[in-house]
Amino acid sequence: MARTKLAAGNWKMNxxxxxxxxxxxxxxxxxxxxxxxxxxxPPFVCLDAVLEAAKGTKIMxxxxxxxxxxxxxxxxxxxxxxxxxxxxxxxxxGHSERREYFGETDETVNKKVLKAIExxxxxxxxxxxxxxxxxxxxxxxxxxxxxxxxxxDVTADQAKALVIAYEPIWAIGTGxxxxxxxxxxxxxxxxxxxxxxxxxxxxxxxxxxxxxxVNAGNSKDLFACSDIDGGLVxxxxxxxxxxTVIANS
Ligand code: PEP
Numbered sequence: 001m002a003r004t005k006l007a008a009g010n011w012k013m014n015x016x017x018x019x020x021x022x023x024x025x026x027x028x029x030x031x032x033x034x035x036x037x038x039x040x041x042p043p044f045v046c047l048d049a050v051l052e053a054a055k056g057t058k059i060m061x062x063x064x065x066x067x068x069x070x071x072x073x074x075x076x077x078x079x080x081x082x083x084x085x086x087x088x089x090x091x092x093x094g095h096s097e098r099r100e101y102f103g104e105t106d107e108t109v110n111k112k113v114l115k116a117i118e119x120x121x122x123x124x125x126x127x128x129x130x131x132x133x134x135x136x137x138x139x140x141x142x143x144x145x146x147x148x149x150x151x152x153d154v155t156a157d158q159a160k161a162l163v164i165a166y167e168p169i170w171a172i173g174t175g176x177x178x179x180x181x182x183x184x185x186x187x188x189x190x191x192x193x194x195x196x197x198x199x200x201x202x203x204x205x206x207x208x209x210x211x212x213x214v215n216a217g218n219s220k221d222l223f224a225c226s227d228i229d230g231g232l233v234x235x236x237x238x239x240x241x242x243x244t245v246i247a248n249s
Contacts, residue, residue: 004229005230006036007233007243008039008040008062008165009038009039009238010064010092011023015046024050027059027240030244031248034248035248039061039089039124040054041124061089061090063090064091064092066083068114070115080116084119089121090123090124092232093123093126094106094125094146094150106150110151113125113150114154122162123163124209125164125165126165126232128169131169131170139186147190147193148193159206164190165208165209166187166190168186171212172234174212174213176212177215178212183228184210184226187228187229191208191227207229209230211233219233231246
């Protein structure tokens with residue numbers, strides 16, 4: 001079974017609610033019927049406006065993070081049930097920026113993955129190596145460890161529906177895209193790990209994205225690689241025309 005490609009936009013800490021609604025309206029017109037599955041992940045406070053503007057299109061809306069408890073005294077956090085009730089379908093978990101600046105660890109990533117699944121949210125699990133790790137030749141070993149920890153206690157049935165995003169940290173926001181070969185090599189290694197953990201059926205279904213300076217000029221070639229099922233896109237997802245090209249790549 002061929003995996004449908006997924007173009008996922010991570011808007012990071014950009015756009016006010018009004019600006020986000022305007023971008024979503026433009027995207028709805030331009031990419032509302034794109035060839036690939038399309039997901040946009042705006043900031044929490046923009047979710048309502050973006051969900052409204054996405055109505056009637058095939059574009060799905062996700063969050064960039066969530067907390068791993070159901071509710072309670074966790075000032076400033078957002079619970080999975082809140083997202084679910086709004087109509088959010090996906091949640092990015094373990095982005096390298098959250099790991100670097102906000103203390104996200106492999107353990108909290110795993111807790112969030114399990115909690116997201118419990119609430120019917122599809123986790124987009126991020127992993128990626130630093131430039132130093134790549135130069136030391138430990139990329140695959142590192143990524144395998146991150147994914148094993150992130151997916152601890154996830155069942156095969158649950159794993160099938162997940163999205164994994166391989167995002168080399170040195171390629172995020174730097175314009176230094178990994179080569180098609182570098183990106184595909186790691187995505188293929190992740191698929192091998194999924195075979196080991198869950199079997200070939202799950203590995204054939206799970207979507208593995210590449211992220212790191214994906215743009216309208218390189219998405220087609222990247223998405224044509226055997227083990228790359230689309231992209232997690234930062235900067236270029238803020239430009240409707242560029243993201244539309246990516247959504248059709
Ligand atoms: C990201 O934030 O996930 C990302 C890949 O950013 P960019 O496309 O800007 O490198």
